[in-house]
Amino acid sequence: DSGVTQTPKHLITATGQRVTLRCSPRSGDLSVYWYQQSLDQGLQFLIQYYNGEERAKGNILERFSAQQFPDLHSELNLSSLELGDSALYFCASSPRVSNNYGYTFGSGTRLTVV
Amino acid sequence: QQQVKQSPQSLIVQKGGISIINCAYENTAFDYFPWYQQFPGKGPALLIAIRPDVSEKKEGRFTISFNKSAKQFSLHIMDSQPGDSATYFCAASMLGNTGKLIFGQGTTLQVKP
Numbered sequence: 001d002s003g004v005t006q007t008p009k010h011l012i013t014a015t016g017q018r019v020t021l022r023c024s025p026r027s028g029d030l031s032v033y034w035y036q037q038s039l040d041q042g043l044q045f046l047i048q049y050y051n052g053e054e055r056a057k058g059n060i061l062e063r064f065s066a067q068q069f070p071d072l073h074s075e076l077n078l079s080s081l082e083l084g085d086s087a088l089y090f091c092a093s094s095p096r097v098s099n100n101y102g103y104t105f106g107s108g109t110r111l112t113v114v
Numbered sequence: 115q116q117q118v119k120q121s122p123q124s125l126i127v128q129k130g131g132i133s134i135i136n137c138a139y140e141n142t143a144f145d146y147f148p149w150y151q152q153f154p155g156k157g158p159a160l161l162i163a164i165r166p167d168v169s170e171k172k173e174g175r176f177t178i179s180f181n182k183s184a185k186q187f188s189l190h191i192m193d194s195q196p197g198d199s200a201t202y203f204c205a206a207s208m209l210g211n212t213g214k215l216i217f218g219q220g221t222t223l224q225v226k227p
Contacts, residue, residue, distance in 0.1 A: 002157065031213055043158070043203060043217040056212035090157050098213050102148050105157030 003027065004106035006091050012112045018079040021109045025072055025093030031055070032074040033094075033103065034066055038087040049074055050097040081113045116141060118206050120218025127225050133191040135221045137204035140185065144206040148215070149178065149189050152201045161202070162189070194225045 003026035013019055025032050034046040045058035049068035060066075063081075068074045078085060088110050094103035119138045127133045137147075145166055150158035164171045164178040164187065171178045177190040191198055204218040 002159070004157070033213060033215075042219045043215075045214050045216070048212055048214060056214045058214065092157070094213050096213075098209050102160035102163055103213060105150075105159065107155070107157050 002104045002106060004091055004093050004104050006089075006106035006109050008109060009107065010110050010112075012114060013081060015081055015083060015113055017081050017113075018077065019081065019111065021076040021078070021089050021091075021111075023074045023076070023091030023093075023106060025074070025091075026104050029093035029095050029104075030072065031094045031097055031103070032068055032072070033092040034060075034074070034076050035090045035092065035105075036087050037090060037108070041087075043090070046076070055097060078111070083113050086111055086113045116216055118204060118216050118218045120204050120221060122221060123219065124222045125224070127194045127223065129194065129196060129225055129227050131194050131225075133194045133198070133223055133225070134188060135202055135204070135223075136186065136188045137206075137218050138184075138186045139206050139216075141206070141208075142185070143208050144216075145209050146207045147178070147180065147187050148205050148207075149176075150203045150205065150217075152203065152220075158203060191223075194223075196225045196227050199223055199225050 005024040030051045046060040048056040066076045088108045090108045092103045092105040148163035149161045151161045152158040175192045180187045205215040
């Protein structure tokens with residue numbers, strides 16, 4: 001157990017729907033990162049939050065949004081889902097805003113859009 | 115300029131052999147280079163990392179070699195074992211006010227017994 005908890009582990013939904021992925025960071029970690037892993041794109045950085053504030057943004061679609069709550073858990077919201085959004089979505093956390101010593105990934109949420 | 119290119123895409127090695135995975139980058143502002151190991155159904159796990167002020171770092175059977183002038187770095191797995199069979203990702207980031215990582219495309223390693 002890495003200490004980063006992601007729920008749900010699997011999600012199957014239809015095109016056009018909206019889903020919410022949840023991440024609880026490792027105890028004491030203030031930064032949360034979201035990554036998308038697909039077969040053809042590898043691991044793509046989506047967004048980082050640090051202590052409740054957005055810190056960095058990657059190739060995140062406008063249909064996707066995220067937030068970090070006061071208890072430091074984070075949610076990634078995916079709307080108007082398309083078949084191409086099917087992927088593994090990973091959350092990671094680290095103690096600080098930068099990546100001084102690497103960070104810890106959760107086990108991911110596998111999203112299947114049908 | 116933000117890309118990290120990784121090769122080979124897949125690798126088969128006999129037990130006891132040396133596995134070598136290579137990565138190249140273009141952005142000279144990158145100053146932190148980790149390697150992650152991922153088993154099926156799991157998230158990537160940090161294996162070993164290096165900063166550009168050293169040319170080599172060794173942890174057990176895993177060694178990173180870093181060539182700053184060539185903008186290349188590689189992972190060597192000595193005495194490869196079947197338990198090392200996994201997907202390996204190199205990555206790069208800039209130490210600063212974000213922890214964003216740019217990942218290579220990954221290498222699937224199979225170690226045959």
